[in-house]
Amino acid sequence: MEEAIMNKNLQALMLAVIFLVLSVVNGAAMATQAPAEGIAPTDEAAASSEKTETFGGWALYGGASVCEDQDRTGAFVSSITQQSDAIKASLENDVLTQLEMNEQSQALRDLWDRAMNYVLGAMQFKMSEEKFAELMAAQELWLAERDAAVEEAGKAVEGGSLYALTVNMEAARLTETRVNELYELQR
Structure with a gap:
């Protein structure tokens, strides 16, 4: 179970990095916006965890990445x-x-x-x-x-x-x- 959580956290981090790289490559504003603040997690696991890190509009909640702008x-x-x-x-x-x-x-x-x-x-x-x-x-x-x-x-x-x-x-x-x-x- 612990290994599965670590794998999920690693996947979330890797995807967040990919999104960040894509935003830079495509000239999107995502990488230059202020870090996400006050984002409500969308699932129960994320809701029960504290925000661990924010960057480029993405916040990591206990391994789940939640975009501040759903659109x-x-x-x-x-x-x-x-x-x-x-x-x-x-x-x-x-x-x-x-x-x-x-x-x-x-x-x-x-x-x-x-x-x-x-x-x-x-x-x-x-x-x-x-x-x-x-x-x-x-x-x-x-x-x-x-x-x-x-x-x-x-x-x-x-x-x-x-x-x-x-x-x-x-x-x-x-x-x-x-x-x-x-x-x-x-x-």
């Missing part, structure tokens, strides 16, 4: 969507070399992969361990299906200059849809 995930997804729309507009409207299109499509793919990881990380604190384990099992299946669909999309242009653009755009499209599904699920 941060929504703001993050909205920001990612705006960035995505800008990249898509550039790909559609700007005069770009194939290399530039490949680079932008890779940036779009990476953007949605980061968003998916962020949303999944936020969901861990809103779900029971059992439900989150079920979600992660479903996520592994989804990833395999996505990768197969991306591979299939690239077959028509395999070996050609459009290959990277094609597979990146398909991966980004599928992952964007998944991020929105996950976001709606966690609301």
Whole structure:
């Protein structure tokens, strides 16, 4: 039991660090805001524990991380969507070399992969361990299906200059849809 609590505390700390790093990487304000104060924990275990540490808007309560602003995930997804729309507009409207299109499509793919990881990380604190384990099992299946669909999309242009653009755009499209599904699920 003690080992399980230590593992949970370690997981919470690791995810809090990941959120902090993501916020810095994405230029979000989360890392520069004042530490969380007076946040009410959302579960009984957290409610019975004292706050142990605060940073970047996150507070650790007995190993459970609680975000002071429950809509941060929504703001993050909205920001990612705006960035995505800008990249898509550039790909559609700007005069770009194939290399530039490949680079932008890779940036779009990476953007949605980061968003998916962020949303999944936020969901861990809103779900029971059992439900989150079920979600992660479903996520592994989804990833395999996505990768197969991306591979299939690239077959028509395999070996050609459009290959990277094609597979990146398909991966980004599928992952964007998944991020929105996950976001709606966690609301």
